[in-house]
Structures are given as C-alpha cells and as structure tokens.
Amino acid sequence: MAGLVVWLSGQAVLCAVKPFGKCRRCQGTGEVERFGKPRTCPRCHGHRLRLRLGRRAHNSWRRTYDNGAR
Numbered sequence: 001m002a003g004l005v006v007w008l009s010g011q012a013v014l015c016a017v018k019p020f021g022k023c024r025r026c027q028g029t030g031e032v033e034r035f036g037k038p039r040t041c042p043r044c045h046g047h048r049l050r051l052r053l054g055r056r057a058h059n060s061w062r063r064t065y066d067n068g069a070r
C-alpha cells in the first residue's frame with residue numbers, strides 16, 4: 001500500500017513538472033518503419049511526444065470540474 005502511494009505521488013510530480021513523454025510507438029523518433037520504408041508515426045504524428053496518462057486524467061478532471069461550475 002505504501003509503495004502505491006509513493007508511486008502515485010511520484011507520477012503526480014512527474015506529470016506536473018514534465019507533462020510530455022516520449023511516444024511509445026516510435027520511441028521518440030517520430031518515424032516508424034512500415035514495409036521497409038520510414039513513415040511518420042501515426043500515434044504522435046511525427047511530434048515525438050505524447051501527453052502522459054496522469055496529465056490526461058488531470059486535464060479531463062479539470063475540464064469536468066470547470067464545466068460543472070458554470
């Protein structure tokens with residue numbers, strides 16, 4: 001239980017400090033190889049970054065909270 005709390009707090013800090021991480025599909029290169037040719041990564045569209053899961057959850061919660069307060 002304590003390990004889970006430490007992991008979650010570490011993820012929260014990481015998402016606040018560095019909300020973007022390397023794309024998992026292209027490992028941050030922006031390209032994947034398909035049929036022997038390099039192509040733009042379909043997941044990150046060549047931007048090489050992705051929004052972290054915790055940051056996505058925070059943004060969704062924040063958006064819901066703001067819409068409920070109107």
